[in-house]
Amino acid sequence: MSRDAMIDQWYPVGLISRLLSDGQETLLMGETIRVSRNGEGKAEVATTDGRALPVTERYGHVWSSLGVPEKPLFDIPEAEQPGRRLVDVGVVRVRCSPLRAVENFLDIAHFPFVHTDILGSEPHTEVENYKVEIREDADEVWATQVKFYQPQAAKSASGGITTEYMYRVPAPTCSVLYKTCPPKP
Ligand SMILES: [Fe+2]
The missing domain is CATH 3.10.450 (Nuclear Transport Factor 2; Chain: A,)
Incomplete structure (x- = not known):
């Protein structure tokens, strides 16, 4: 699959529970991006040269994209059912495509x-x-x-x-x- 086909997808770029108040840098498809919270408490994502990227906060994560997502982040209907809870298990890094x-x-x-x-x-x-x-x-x-x-x-x-x-x-x-x-x- 080409990078062009991938660029418009949503990607998780941080755990909401671990988002630092003054923001943090991470990599998305090799590009350094900055994930932070604005004055209203909403997550913001931007490239290091200041380009604002799309943001969705869902399923315990901040999601973003370097492109223009064609549709909203996928639904997990079960996650909205009463009595369900999100168990935040952190991050595991794997060197792998x-x-x-x-x-x-x-x-x-x-x-x-x-x-x-x-x-x-x-x-x-x-x-x-x-x-x-x-x-x-x-x-x-x-x-x-x-x-x-x-x-x-x-x-x-x-x-x-x-x-x-x-x-x-x-x-x-x-x-x-x-x-x-x-x-x-
Ligand atoms: Fe396995």
């Missing part, structure tokens, strides 16, 4: 070998057929009916279960994961 990170995130075949005895275990290595579709109306990739045997599907799990996953790719470098909740111990 973001497209490759998403591609690898969707590849469940690595579970038994990388997350041994947690998200997978030998000899349960087979990936059963699942459904992949491009939902044209939303321009999103969805993988559904993904099933995998997991010895410890969550911290609260008290035994192995066959976990069902759905993966949603609402933007080229963003992915949303839905996963079976293990029964309460």
